[in-house]
Amino acid sequence: MTNLTVNLGGMKMKNPITVASGTFGSGADFAALWEQTRAQGQTQPQAQMTSPSREALTNPRHEKPLSILGAVTTKGVSLEPWAGNPGTRIAETASGMLNSIGLQNPGVEAFCTHDLACLTTADVPVIVNVSGHTKDEYLRVIDRLEREPAVGAYEINISCPNVDSGGMAFGTDPAAAAAVTAACRTATKRPLIVKLSPNVTDITEIARAAEAAGADALSLINTVAGMAIDLQARKAVFARTVGGLSGPAIKPIALYAVQRVYQATRLPLLGMGGIASVEDALEFLIAGATAVAVGTANFTDPLTAIRLVEGLEQWCTDNGIQDINELIGALS
Amino acid sequence: MGFLMSEVPLQGAHPSAPSLGGGVQGVSGQSDFRESSSVQATAALEPCIILSSTSRGAGIWHLVLEAPHCAKSLRPGQFIHLRLTGDSMHLLRRPLSVCAVDVSAGHIELLIQVKGEGTRLLVAARPGQVLDAIGPLGRGWQPPEGVRRALLVGGGIGCAPLAPLSRQLAVQGVEQHFIMGARDAALMDALGVLTLGKHQSIAPHPVMASHPVIAGLTRNLVLESAGGLRVKPAMTEEIGTSLGVDASGVATGSSLLHLVTDDGSVGRKGFTTDIARELLATGGFDYLATCGPEPMQRILADLAYAAGTPCEVSLERRMACGIGACLSCVVDTTEGKKRACVNGPVFDAREVLWS
Ligand SMILES: Cc1cc2nc3c(=O)[nH]c(=O)nc-3n(C[C@H](O)[C@H](O)[C@H](O)COP(=O)(O)OP(=O)(O)OC[C@H]3O[C@@H](n4cnc5c(N)ncnc54)[C@H](O)[C@@H]3O)c2cc1C
Ligand SMILES: Cc1cc2nc3c(=O)[nH]c(=O)nc-3n(C[C@H](O)[C@H](O)[C@H](O)COP(=O)(O)O)c2cc1C
Ligand code: FES
Numbered sequence: 001m002t003n004l005t006v007n008l009g010g011m012k013m014k015n016p017i018t019v020a021s022g023t024f025g026s027g028a029d030f031a032a033l034w035e036q037t038r039a040q041g042q043t044q045p046q047a048q049m050t051s052p053s054r055e056a057l058t059n060p061r062h063e064k065p066l067s068i069l070g071a072v073t074t075k076g077v078s079l080e081p082w083a084g085n086p087g088t089r090i091a092e093t094a095s096g097m098l099n100s101i102g103l104q105n106p107g108v109e110a111f112c113t114h115d116l117a118c119l120t121t122a123d124v125p126v127i128v129n130v131s132g133h134t135k136d137e138y139l140r141v142i143d144r145l146e147r148e149p150a151v152g153a154y155e156i157n158i159s160c161p162n163v164d165s166g167g168m169a170f171g172t173d174p175a176a177a178a179a180v181t182a183a184c185r186t187a188t189k190r191p192l193i194v195k196l197s198p199n200v201t202d203i204t205e206i207a208r209a210a211e212a213a214g215a216d217a218l219s220l221i222n223t224v225a226g227m228a229i230d231l232q233a234r235k236a237v238f239a240r241t242v243g244g245l246s247g248p249a250i251k252p253i254a255l256y257a258v259q260r261v262y263q264a265t266r267l268p269l270l271g272m273g274g275i276a277s278v279e280d281a282l283e284f285l286i287a288g289a290t291a292v293a294v295g296t297a298n299f300t301d302p303l304t305a306i307r308l309v310e311g312l313e314q315w316c317t318d319n320g321i322q323d324i325n326e327l328i329g330a331l332s
Numbered sequence: 333m334g335f336l337m338s339e340v341p342l343q344g345a346h347p348s349a350p351s352l353g354g355g356v357q358g359v360s361g362q363s364d365f366r367e368s369s370s371v372q373a374t375a376a377l378e379p380c381i382i383l384s385s386t387s388r389g390a391g392i393w394h395l396v397l398e399a400p401h402c403a404k405s406l407r408p409g410q411f412i413h414l415r416l417t418g419d420s421m422h423l424l425r426r427p428l429s430v431c432a433v434d435v436s437a438g439h440i441e442l443l444i445q446v447k448g449e450g451t452r453l454l455v456a457a458r459p460g461q462v463l464d465a466i467g468p469l470g471r472g473w474q475p476p477e478g479v480r481r482a483l484l485v486g487g488g489i490g491c492a493p494l495a496p497l498s499r500q501l502a503v504q505g506v507e508q509h510f511i512m513g514a515r516d517a518a519l520m521d522a523l524g525v526l527t528l529g530k531h532q533s534i535a536p537h538p539v540m541a542s543h544p545v546i547a548g549l550t551r552n553l554v555l556e557s558a559g560g561l562r563v564k565p566a567m568t569e570e571i572g573t574s575l576g577v578d579a580s581g582v583a584t585g586s587s588l589l590h591l592v593t594d595d596g597s598v599g600r601k602g603f604t605t606d607i608a609r610e611l612l613a614t615g616g617f618d619y620l621a622t623c624g625p626e627p628m629q630r631i632l633a634d635l636a637y638a639a640g641t642p643c644e645v646s647l648e649r650r651m652a653c654g655i656g657a658c659l660s661c662v663v664d665t666t667e668g669k670k671r672a673c674v675n676g677p678v679f680d681a682r683e684v685l686w687s
Contacts, residue, residue, distance in 0.1 A: 025657030029674075033466065033655055036376040040401045075659075083669060087687075090650050090660045092424045092450075097652065104659045104669065248420045276420060299652040300415065300423045302377065302466065 002316035003323040006070070008291050009217030009268050010191040011125055011153040013070030016285065016324060017308050020073060020272045020295030021129035021155060021195075022101065026115035027072045027122065033302055034065040067123035068306050070291060074115060076131040076157050079140050081107040085162060087239040091228040096249030096274075097296055098228055100238040102162045103131050108144045116150050125152035127193065131160065135183045142187040152191070155270075156184055156215075159197030159222035161244045171197040171222070174209035185214035193270060196220040196261070198250075203257050204264035211265045218261060219270035219293070221254045247296040248274040255287050262288025262329055276304060278311035288329040374405040375469050375655060379462045383439065385455060391446045392489070392522035393455040400438030402467045406430055408496035409472030409646060409678045412440070413654035415464040416453050426450045427651050427673070429493035429623075430468065443523070445489040469654055470677050473497045475506075476642050479619045483611055483641070484510045485604050485632055487624020491523055493646055493677075494623055509611055511590045513604035513624065517597035605631045612639040621678075622646070626686070633681035643681035647672055 004015040024030055066072055084104025091098045105111065111128075119126050128151050132138035138156060145151050158171035158180055170176045181194050194210040196203055198221040207218055223244025228237040237243070254273020262269060271289030275281055276297040284292045297304040316324060380397040388394055402412060413425040432441040446452055457463065475482065475497075482501050486494045491512055501508050514520040590607050591599025600607065605628060611617070612635055620636040622629050623646035636643035649661035649672040656674035663672050664685040670676065 023653070023658060025653075029653070029655040029657040032373060033375055033377070036374060037378075040376040040378065075657075084659060084662070088650060089662070090424070090652050092422065095420050095423070097423055099652075099658075099660065101659050104662070247423050296423055299425065299654075299658065300420075301464075302653070302655070 002313055002321055003325070004070075004313060004316070006290050006325060006328075007268070008071075008191065008270060009153070009193060009215075011071065011127070011217075013125060013291055015070040015309050015312065016289075016291040017069055017281070017305055017312065018071040018073050018127065018270070018291060018293045019069065019298060019305055020293040021127075021157065022075050022099075022103075023295040023298045024072065024075075026074045026111075026119060027066050027124075028115075028118045030298070030302060031065045031122070034306070037303070038065070064121075064123045066119075068309055069124055070309075071125040071127050071152065072119060072122070073127040073155060073293060074111075074119075074129055075105055076103045076129040076160070077105050077108050077111045077141060078103065078131045078133075079108055079137045079144075081105065081110070082131075082163075085239055088237050091237050091243065093226075093228065093245065093247075093249065096245050096247035097299075098226055098238070098243035098245055099223065100162050100240055100243040102240070103157075103160055105131075108141045112144065112148055116148055120150040126150055127153045127155050129155045129157050129195070130184075131157045131163070132180075133163075135180050138180055139183050139187050142184055146188055146190075153193055153217075154184065154188065154190060155193040155195050155219055156180060157195045157222070159195050159199075161197070161199060161223060161225045161242055162240065168197050168199060168222075168225075171195075171206060172200050174205050177206050178209040178213040181210045181213035181215050191216045193217040193219050195222055196257070197222050198253055198257055198273075199225045204260050207261045207265050207267075211267050215267060217268045217270060217290070218265065219272065220261060221250070221257050221273045224250050224253060246274070248276060250274050251280060255283060258284055258289050259287040259331065275308075276300070278308055278315055281308050281312060282315065282327065285324070285327045286330050288331070290328055375466055376401055378402055378465050378467065380440075380465045382457055382459050382461050382463060384459055385457065387455070388522040390519040390522035392519070393444045393446070395442040395444060395455075397440050397442065397463065397465070398438055399440045399465060399467070402430070402465065403433050403435050403438045403440050406433055406440065406468035406496075407472040408500050409493050410468040410470050411493070411677065412442075412465045412467030413469055413651065413673075414454065416450055422450060422453070424450075424652060425466070425654060426454065427469075427648075427654060427677075428454075429646075429677075431492040431495045432499075433496060443489060443492040466654055470673055471675060471679075473500075473621055473644060473646075473678050475501065475619045475621070475644075479506055481616050482506050482508045482619040482621065483608060483617045484508060485513070485608055485620065485622040485624070485628075486511070487513045487604055487622075487628045488515065488519065488523070490622070490624030490646070492623075494621060497621055509588050509590060509617075511592065511604045511607050511611075512599075513592045513628075514594075516593050516595050520591060520593060520598050604628060605635065608632055609635055612636070612641065615639075617641045620644070620681075629681075630686045633684065633686075636681060644678050645681045645684060646677045647679060647684070648677065649673075 006013050006016045085100050085102030130141045161168050170180045194215040223246045226245040230237050251274030258271045268290035270291050271284035272293035281292045294305045378401045380399040383396040386394045411427050411429045415425050416422040428442050430440045431443050484494045620641050620643040622632045629645040633643050651673050652658045652660040654673050661672040662669040665683040
């Protein structure tokens with residue numbers, strides 16, 4: 001029996017799999033889908049229940065569906081409600097997708113009463129993704145969340161390409177990244193994960209700035225800035241022109257970023273970017289990630305995260321790995 | 333199985349839900365898919381075997397899938413989210429309405445209009461292949477309780493989600509006028525209405541009686557001279573069961589199918605909205621349901637509002653998750669942004685803020 005437990009900057013996870021912010025809501029929708037798929041699977045002829053994810057779902061040790069995961073990472077939450085961006089919000093690209101959601105969320109107060117309330121009983125650590133237009137807003141969101149026992153860690157989003165002020169502006173300047181990190185640090189003793197943008201010349205510079213300012217862990221990467229054009233209309237598909245690219249198309253970029261930041265800092269890393277298979281997840285661990293997040297793949301196959309948990313364990317057993325931590329940064 | 337069915341709210345189960353239109357009370361079930369986030373109580377992943385896939389011309393394909401879970405839990409106006417391929421080239425699923433259901437056989441039917449690469453891949457899949465579906469999804473049609481005279485208006489492929497509604501209303505004995513609009517006769521034919529034997533002699537298509545789009549209307553189809561097809565109410569026990577309606581409660585009524593094309597190659601020349609305007613002027617409609625191009629739906633919503641007729645529209649948005657988690661699919665409403673995949677695709681027209 002392999003040890004799958006990892007420690008992400010002070011947050012213990014029973015396995016290294018979480019979900020990427022913004023692709024999983026606060027978990028309730030996916031939990032309901034998993035539950036129903038399990039119920040339906042039990043009434044289906046055996047022939048149709050071939051995929052390992054279906055078996056994972058029917059495994060009695062996962063009675064509460066979200067507890068399969070090492071952690072749940074929520075959609076970004078801000079101080080006040082944000083409406084997000086107008087117009088078309090997604091576009092498919094080759095092996096990827098662009099999004100321009102713009103961090104729509106109901107604000108931290110509504111988040112606590114609705115979303116967090118559901119997660120309290122889910123038996124899974126919760127990473128809350130935090131956004132803000134100003135340093136002070138990040139701080140006040142954390143202040144409010146400090147009153148909630150259900151929160152296991154904070155992921156500070158300084159890397160969203162889809163909002164005008166704040167967001168990526170903080171994540172592309174080392175001094176600003178350090179300032180936001182330091183401010184958040186004063187507000188909490190809980191694990192503080194700073195989420196980095198790939199849209200920079202040197203990601204290790206930002207990583208080191210966040211480390212020096214008190215981050216407990218780093219997560220990377222957020223989406224890669226890109227755009228799509230509606231040829232007929234000769235207009236950008238998105239109202240803000242720019243969108244964030246995600247999915248397998250960005251995996252090599254993400255993997256390289258993880259490898260470099262692993263070399264440049266001593267912080268544990270939460271790796272993400274195009275992870276869809278067990279092999280993808282293992283590559284991120286070997287590049288230096290302590291844990292990994294499944295994002296866009298949740299849309300393609302909503303059982304991906306479950307598949308990875310089960311598959312990771314199987315792979316370790318098959319390859320004689322006693323402890324998953326042996327693999328972290330094991331690039332030779 | 334019993335467990336699943338019990339999760340499907342029956343018509344009229346929610347008398348306290350908000351009203352749909354100008355003072356009309358008692359829109360059943362409307363609150364089911366509203367605010368709560370874990371609303372997709374019946375949605376599951378289901379591998380569906382393609383039983384048949386037939387080109388109907390004009391870029392329209394008719395697919396029959398084996399999907400027992402979806403078949404037994406789906407309500408008219410709901411959709412499924414279909415994965416395209418097993419490779420990592422195409423990541424996003426495609427939302428498609430279910431246009432007919434055979435509960436006892438466990439089959440669902442789709443009408444797919446080829447638009448881009450995704451729909452092209454879907455219609456290229458052959459019988460025997462398995463498609464990965466999530467469904468049933470979304471808030472379906474919620475006609476006001478006690479509706480007596482309904483107007484259904486479909487533009488092109490927008491007729492697809494109206495077909496099961498039409499069938500439900502027919503089973504309930506509701507008088508209905510179904511306006512079908514299409515670019516031309518070829519598209520109308522592909523949507524399953526007719527082969528025209530040279531303009532004036534409108535004749536039912538040989539396979540029409542089994543065709544999903546107007547299956548609800550075609551059980552007893554009688555040709556009318558005026559260009560409408562007079563229809564007696566459909567009624568079979570099987571359909572009644574599928575919709576959670578007691579078949580014994582079926583009353584009689586009559587319905588008319590109105591055809592309109594842009595070029596007049598079949599039915600009337602003009603727009604669905606022309607006929608809708610005329611019909612609404614005759615009064616007495618207590619429900620209008622529409623799906624099709626958004627500008628058309630908007631005009632109909634305005635017409636319905638002016639006539640004091642409760643109106644529901646079915647809106648299309650690009651969707652990533654399909655289950656309410658990602659906020660890709662939002663619609664601007666009087667109550668802020670709502671998600672088309674869970675709060676819709678069917679919306680009360682009065683709450684939609686048209687762009
Ligand atoms: C609830 C719902 C029900 C639908 N029911 C039907 C139906 O019964 N029959 C049918 O033929 N079509 C239906 N559509 C439209 C259908 O989903 C699109 O035509 C299809 O997604 C286009 O994919 P594509 O790859 O061929 O086109 P492309 O234009 O290449 O697609 C590019 C991207 O945009 C998305 N997209 C493009 N057009 C639409 C659209 N109109 N709605 C949503 N997403 C879109 C695609 O999913 C894809 O992610 C429905 C849409 C919704 C939202
Ligand atoms: C639809 C969508 C919404 C997202 N929303 C957020 C968000 O609210 N906060 C955040 O930090 N990252 C957000 N992201 C970025 C993801 O968390 C992740 O970093 C990125 O998508 C790369 O991973 P992937 O390729 O596995 O999707 C979002 C991504 C997508 C596709
Ligand atoms: S498609 Fe994800 S919320 Fe509607």
